Amino acid sequence: MALFSEREIRALAIFLPLAGLLILGLTLARPKADPEAARRVERTMEQRADTLRLRPFDPNTADRDELLALGLTNYEAVSLLKYRAAGKVFRIPEDVSLCYGISDSTYRRLEPYIRIGRKYAFAPREYRTGRPLPEPMAPVQFRIDTVGTRYLRAIGALSKRQAEAFVRWRDLHGIYDMEELRDCYVVSDSVAAALEPYIIFPERTPHPIEQPVNLNTADSATLRRVWGIGEKTVMRIIEYRERLGGFVRVEQLAEIPGITERNYEKILKQIYCDSCEIRKIDINFASPKELGRHPYMAPATLRKLLKARQLKGGWSTAEELIEQHIMTREEAARLAPYLVFGTQSGPDSE
Known part of the structure; x- marks a missing residue:
C-alpha cells in the first residue's frame, strides 16, 4: 500500500521548491552587520554622556532644558512635562517611575538626584508652607536661670514642648549645677553634655546650717540640705558610706563620683564625721x-x-x-x- 497518493505527491513536488525559494529570499534580505554604524552610535552615546550634568532637581519644577541636561531624551522630557501638565504631582521620588515615558533604567539613574520640594512633599500640615526650616543657631554662653524657650529652640537643644517643660521645671526647682540640670526629665545626658560648655550657673544662696552635718549618721533629707550636695549625690554618699562602714575622714568624699572640686570645697565647710561610729x-x-x-x-x-x-x-x-x-x-x-x-x-x- 503506497504511503502517499498520486495527488499528494504532486502537491509536495510543488510546495518544496516554493519553500526553498522563500528561505533563500529571507536570507538574502537580512541586513548585513555594519561595524562602522555600530561604532558611530557608540560614539554618539559617549558624547551624550560627557555632556550630562547630573545634579539634584525637582521633577515638579524642572523645565525641558534642565531635563535634557540630565540625560533624558526629548521624548522622555516631553512625557514628564505632559504628565505634570495633566495635574500630576510628584510627592515622593518613586512617583517619577509612574510617568509613562520614563523607563525603569532612566528612573534608577535619576533617583539619587531627585529632590522633592517642601511645597509638594508629604509633610505635617504645619510645614506645608513652602518655607525652609531654619538652620540651628550656634550656641553661645548663657545663664541657665534666665534663658528662654526661644533660645533653647533656636540652638536646636530642645523642641518647643520640651523647652516649655524645662522652664517650668527650672522655675520650680532651680538649677545650680550639671547634676541638677540632668535631673530635669526633658534633658537627656547627650543634650546636657553638649550644653555644658555654654552654661553659666547662678550662685546658690546657701541655707543657714545651725551646726555641721555628721556624715556617718545623716539621713538623705539632712544631706540634701548641705549646700553643694544634689539628689543624686545624696544617694551616692549613702551607698558609699554603707560599703565603707562609715567615713573616717571628710576627705573621703572626694572618692565619690559626681563630687566636683568646686562642690567639694563648699561641702567641707558644712560637714564632719565621727570615726567612732564606723563599722569594722x-x-x-x-x-x-x-x-x-x-x-x-x-x-x-x-x-x-x-x-x-x-x-x-x-x-x-x-x-x-x-x-x-x-x-x-x-x-x-x-x-x-x-x-x-x-x-x-x-x-x-x-
Whole structure:
C-alpha cells in the first residue's frame, strides 16, 4: 500500500521548491552587520554622556532644558512635562517611575538626584508652607536661670514642648549645677553634655546650717540640705558610706563620683564625721563576700589574704599583713581603721 497518493505527491513536488525559494529570499534580505554604524552610535552615546550634568532637581519644577541636561531624551522630557501638565504631582521620588515615558533604567539613574520640594512633599500640615526650616543657631554662653524657650529652640537643644517643660521645671526647682540640670526629665545626658560648655550657673544662696552635718549618721533629707550636695549625690554618699562602714575622714568624699572640686570645697565647710561610729570588719573571721564588698579591698589582695588565712589561720596586726606581702603599706594604712583582729576566744577590741 503506497504511503502517499498520486495527488499528494504532486502537491509536495510543488510546495518544496516554493519553500526553498522563500528561505533563500529571507536570507538574502537580512541586513548585513555594519561595524562602522555600530561604532558611530557608540560614539554618539559617549558624547551624550560627557555632556550630562547630573545634579539634584525637582521633577515638579524642572523645565525641558534642565531635563535634557540630565540625560533624558526629548521624548522622555516631553512625557514628564505632559504628565505634570495633566495635574500630576510628584510627592515622593518613586512617583517619577509612574510617568509613562520614563523607563525603569532612566528612573534608577535619576533617583539619587531627585529632590522633592517642601511645597509638594508629604509633610505635617504645619510645614506645608513652602518655607525652609531654619538652620540651628550656634550656641553661645548663657545663664541657665534666665534663658528662654526661644533660645533653647533656636540652638536646636530642645523642641518647643520640651523647652516649655524645662522652664517650668527650672522655675520650680532651680538649677545650680550639671547634676541638677540632668535631673530635669526633658534633658537627656547627650543634650546636657553638649550644653555644658555654654552654661553659666547662678550662685546658690546657701541655707543657714545651725551646726555641721555628721556624715556617718545623716539621713538623705539632712544631706540634701548641705549646700553643694544634689539628689543624686545624696544617694551616692549613702551607698558609699554603707560599703565603707562609715567615713573616717571628710576627705573621703572626694572618692565619690559626681563630687566636683568646686562642690567639694563648699561641702567641707558644712560637714564632719565621727570615726567612732564606723563599722569594722574582723579580718580573721569575716566571710569573703564581706571582705570583698569593701571598696579598699582590691580583688588581687583579697585572693592573697584568703589563701594565707587558710594556711596561717589569722593575724594580730596590720603590720603582719605588710610583712607577709599580702598588702602594701598604702593598702594597709587605708584599711587599718576598718579592721579588727579577732581570736578564737572572741574578737578583740582595737
